[in-house]
Amino acid sequence: MQKGKLMMVFCLAFSFMMTPKAWAGEKPVWLDPGREALGRAMSEIGLPKGDRNILVLTNAGYGSVGDQSTEAFLDIVPKETGASMGTRSLLPLHTGIQEPLWCSLYRKDTGKVVFLKWTGRGFEQETIDASPPKILNPEGWKKASSGLIGQRVFSVVSVSLTWSVDPPWALLRAATFHDHFCPGVNSGYIAGQYLMEKLPLGRGDKYVFVISPGKCAADALQVMFNTTAGKASGYAMAIAKEDLDKYTKGGVQPSIIAMRVNKKSDTCDGMALGFQWNKAYADTGVSSQEMAPKGGPGNPMFWIARVKMSRELARMPKERLLGYITTLKVFAGKADLADKVAGGDPYAVIWKK
Template sequence: MCLTREKLWPKVPDMRCLNQQIHLKLHLKSGIIYMIPANPLKHTPPELPGDSPPIYRKGNIRMKRSFVIFGTVLIFVFTAAQGFAAMPSITPVIQKAMTSLKVTKADPNFLILTNATAVMTDGKSSLPILEQVQETTGAMVGKGNLLFFQRVQNAPLRIMLFKRSDRNAVIISADQSKWAVDTLDFALKTVSDPNFWKDAKDKYAAGKDLFTLATLGNAWAEGAPYDFLKSAELHNHICPGLTSGYLMAHFILEHYPLEKGQRYTIISSPVWCKEDALQVVMDQTPGKRGLVVKPLSKEQKEKISIPNPAGMVLIWDKKQKTGKGVALSFDFNTLKGLYPEDTPKAASILYTAPYLSSPDKFVSASKEFNLDETMFNAICEAGSNPWEVAGLTTP
């Protein structure tokens, strides 16, 4: 096979075929391979970016065709090796997990829980892997048996198959260029045992995500409301703090519905896990200025005059420039009284799930106050203590 001189080197008049002796040069900066004639004294190669003027000796620069072939083979092997590092198909792993759990495709009594929508695998989106999982299991968001949880993009991919009836789980994790599989149960006896959690993250490939998978899986199995599960997806686990935010959100929506022209502004102060549930259930976010986050010092918390302070909701009419503020309290003693004192956080949802529709049992409006524009702005602005502005602190 012949290559034209235009393809090889425009300034070389007689380079017609590969059987002529040539010099193979790989320019490391640009990644371009150049074919250089065996007699550079007659044909000076084009200068490459960053190259120093080449010095050639006629006797030691000749390369036979074998060197060209060898170089080509090296390039091929290097390129092919990149493909060998890719993750193998997950379909047979999922099929084996389904057999182990004794579940069938489209069975609504088993759950797929994954962070595939958030993380990258092999430097690429994990969505094609998720597609394989959905095709194999039949799990769908619309059926309520496909849930996600948030993680940073470079976190390992996790996929859990979880059976409602016996709480058995198979967790599949991306581990280098292979799939690591954990098989365990998340029944009450297991997740309530403090000894299980002592070394769990080191014992299993799923690591610290075991807490996430156990809490979301059990919440789903207990029939937790979908908006609660969505809150847990953002928070990436379930704990008493997230539960308090969910209950507060529904307390506000039930007791303080908006009228025409009004909007909510949530004052998150003090700050804890509750904010993630308030964002999901009420669609109030910092980016839309519906959630103002204001941490307090220990001394500032101690001076708040209402019991169990959990934040405020401001109901504001921008056109009328009037509104109402409500200082909220949350009773953690009542919430934590639902389960034994030494219960690990991962097991708390098994005791609190039946009460997610009863916000009044835990949340109360400790104080209502009228708002004008000056007070509204003062509560929301940076640097202010909202409890002081509202007159709800002790000297």
């Protein structure tokens, strides 16, 4: 009798231990369909679990299914695909919380992408040929973006193709936070590497960044150094082109003000940095005309050029990359200089309306 009671207690305890934390309430209604959808996607991708050629990219943990959060999907992905963050084969991609849950499986050796998405009726799926010869041309891009994946084709293709050249982990994290790879993210990562050599942090120091004009580089620096607006260490400011031109030297425009601030010693040392875009265009084989084609974002070349250039920059050695950064100004002052550089009264603008 006593043994029976002990066995019952053990079984109950074990069942509670095995209940996923995400299922503290009711089990998400989409979870089993999600598992089945991943199984179908793996069959389509045609590789065994854990194969090094597979990348799983998903907005799970950010996106939603109806009014339910989707972090539980991150638990079933490794079980169904063998992918994991520790092997860099599972990358959660930052999206808004109102975006429906989606997931892509990319096969590096063939370029095949299987994309699945919650549509309200269940998980729908499509297959795309994302090999560079097929996807990095206007016709291929248009065809891919016209299907289920839609405008997310840029996120999926840019991250998948750049992942395939084995970029640094910090750069991958910056891109998934930014929700895609683009040369602006690369430039921010490169600037961060440059600062760690030229303006390294010591005890009690912190970085404060002002990105002007506000561009993609800001997100890379935020991920690398945890410099957020909420911690008064990351700012983005608009600036008129004619004002920016005043500070341009040798064809290089300033884009980042980086400051090393120490409140205790009351010091602020800083640099204004620019990126040599023309040199990067030449080295990557992507022209400024391709980056800004007629029709803008409505022209597939706008997106294709960004994928190509970002991928090429991601595969370059650090020593070469650092050569794209130019120091346009060096300055120093007391710690409150950082507040003055980042200061302004935005409320004055709207209070006049």
